[in-house]
Amino acid sequence: MHALSIAGLNKSYGSFKVIDDLNLNIETGSIHGLVGLNGSGKTTTIECILGLQAFNAGDITVLGYAPENLHKAKGKLVAIFDSASLHPNLTVRQCLNQASLLCDKPIRSAAQVEKLLGVDRFSNFKIRHLSLGNKRRTSIAHALLGQPELIVLDEPFNGLDAEGVDDVLQLITTLNKEEGTAFLLSSHQLPYLEQICSHIAILNKGAIAVSDTVSSLLAQTATTVLLKTEQPEQAIELVKQTNNINFVKSDESGYLHIALDDMNSAALNQLMVESQIPVSEMILKKNSLASLFREITSEASV
Amino acid sequence: MNGLLTAIRSEIFVALHTFASKLIVLAPALIVLLQSIIVKLSTASQQARDSLLGNSSFEDSIANNAYGYYVDGLSTGLTMLGLLLVAQAAYSFSYERDIGSLRHLLVRRVSRSSLILAKFIHLHVLAVLSLLLLILTSYVFSGMFWEFGPIVEDGFELISEAEIQEEIRLGLHLAIIPIPAAIAFGLFVSVCAQSATQAVTTALGITLALDIFKGLLGNFSNYIYASFQASLIDESYLQDVSRLVRGYSDVLIDDRVQQLNLWVPFPALLLFLALTILIVQRRKI
Incomplete structure (x- = not known):
């Protein structure tokens, strides 16, 4: 069952199209990350989902409601x-x-959620006197008072310190596992999303470029090795002749970028040594969503 | 009804814990208290000066009648209350939209129209509390500094206390009628404006401009709700009552104006409220 379903969403500001035929489904109990560059339409999408602004075309259903x-979802x-x-001008409490x-x-009291988010020390502080991070924690504490089925978080890690990020990541995981709460997280912080999300959607220029489970997306990205040698021409020739590895490019620092399809870095090193090509440096770049994200957004901007 | 009760409870919760609502309830009464003290000091010093110079005035009994000061207090307090309510109505929605706190209400429990109605009801609760406190303060302090009594001139009772009280009741009634329209106007400006600052300056600016330039509008001004509000350049009946209880016998309320006072604010109220609800459905929040 879908906690959230978006079909053919279109939104324009005048003649400028912000969202172009966006389709997205979020399953009940999943943690869905929505990532995109600045201005890609993340916040606009969320505002349309939450009914805070009108859209030009498309269908959105959130927990069965338009x-x-x-407000009928209570x-x-x-x-x-x-x-x-x-x-x-109100205090945290x-x-x-x-x-x-x-x-x-309400399933938790204000005092309980203050403790969970570590803002109990600031209970009697007015919001305007709090730091950005503690405002953020108080804001997130809102979600813990009841038992929501879907929580939408727009840039939840903004202003949080490392401890705050860990707390929020832990909370999201706990709520998801123990209470089956579905999440839609919009963020730039791909490494954080990679840790907790079951699904990721990459938004580019107002449309979903890729949407899949994290494991499927990671499988789409190849591990890359940066290799430095005194004989780059011979190394490139060798890579081109070998199966399971691909030459990507050589950069200004003299590194050769080699994508490993079905070979590990040790095997590549052995291949170079056996071919009498001395390797002076070898850096392994593991596959990550960040590289996929960069790939997609740079492809689209070309 | 689409979260109306929740919205009202939320409004009252915020009102109880913030300063703005308390200001609306207390400020008119405090201003009237201050006015009573200043006027008492001023009249006492004038009487002392007259007594020293051997001047006496046949109007002393009228000048010492508390009803005049009571009505002046009501007029001043209502002027202030009207302006505060317009400003607060303009501020409340737009400010909460600026800071984003409205979003929580809308996403979780409250429809947009319920939100507007909750603000409208909440502002009326504040208006009633403020008005009661204002009437009480003005009455108590006028009675403390002067004496309530009939209008007597040359030993003849010109106006009895019962007649004075009836005129005050009518003046107060006519001055209160435009208040809901003023609140609805403030809310209307609030949903139209781009920011809280813009909303407050626009709402107060238009209210004061109507007040200042209503003379230029001629008979047309009788069809504008704001003409009947107690205001800085006051043409409301309450101002006439103030003159009446000071012995001016030429005060007569035009029946046509009284009828307009009774009926003009209602269509204005409905129009502003309907437009506000219509616009808020379409606005980005």
Whole structure:
């Protein structure tokens, strides 16, 4: 069953098309990452999903409701925005007490969620006196008061220190596993998303360029080796003649970029040595979503 | 009803924990208290000066009648309350949209129209509380500094206390009627504006401009709700009551103007509220 379903979403600001035929489904209980460059349409997509702005065409269903009727979901959907979106003149405790009014059945008290997010020390501080990171934690604490089925987080790691990021990642994983909460995370921080997401969608120029499970996406990217040698021409020739490896390019620093399809770095090193090509340096670049993301966004910008 | 109760509870929660709502409730009464003290000091010093110079005025009994000061207090307080309510109505929605706190309400429980209605109801609760405090403050302090009594001139009772109270009741009634329209106008500006600053300056600017230039509008001004509000350049009946209780006998409310005062604010209220709800459905929040 889909917690969120988007079909053929289009959104323009005047003649400028921000979202172009976007399709995305988020399964119940999954953690879905939405990544994209600045201006790729992530926040606009989220605002359309949440009914905060109108769109030109397409269908969106969130937990069975259209975006303009999300209030009927009665707290089953929680959104944490890229800015704190909290009343600056309320204290942390007051903000959370106000938020609990919006929960159908609060399952945690304000004091409990303060402790979970590590803002209990600032309980009586007004929001305007908090640091960016603690505002962020308080904002995320909103989501923990009730038992939402879907949590949408826009740039959840902004302003958080390393400890804060770890706490949030841990919380997302725990809520997902223990309560089956589905997540849509929009972020630039691919390494964090890679750690916790079951699915990733890469948004480029208003459309989903790639959307799949993290493992499938990683399988699409090849491990690359950066190799330095005094005989680059011979090394390139050797790589071109060998199966399971591909020459990608040579860079300004003299490194040869070699993609390993079905060979490990040790075997490549052995091949070079056996061919009497001395290797002075060898750097292994493991496959990652970041490289896939760069590949997709650079392809599209060419 | 689409989260209306939740929205009202949320509004009241924020009001109880922030300063702006308390200002609306307390400020008119405090201003009236201050005005009463200043006027008392001023009249006392004038009377002392007259007594020293041997001047006496046959109007002393009228000048010492508390009803005049009571009505002045109501007029000042209502002027302030009207402006504060317009400003707060303009500020509340636009400010919460600026900081993003509205988004939580809309995503979780409350429809856009319920949100507007909750703000409208909440501002009325503030208006009623402020008004009650204002009436009480003005009455208590006028009674403390002066004496309530009938208008007597040359030993004849010109206007009885019952008549004065009836005129004050009518003046107050007519001055209160435009308040809901003023609140709806503030909310209308709030949903149209791009920011809270723009909303407040626009709403107050238009209210004051209507007040200042209503003389130029001629008879047309009778069809604008703001003409009947207690205001800086006051043409409301409450101002006439103030003159009446000071012995001016030429005060008569034009029946046609009274009818317009009773009926003009209602269509204005409905129009602003309908436009506000219509616009808020289409706005990016």
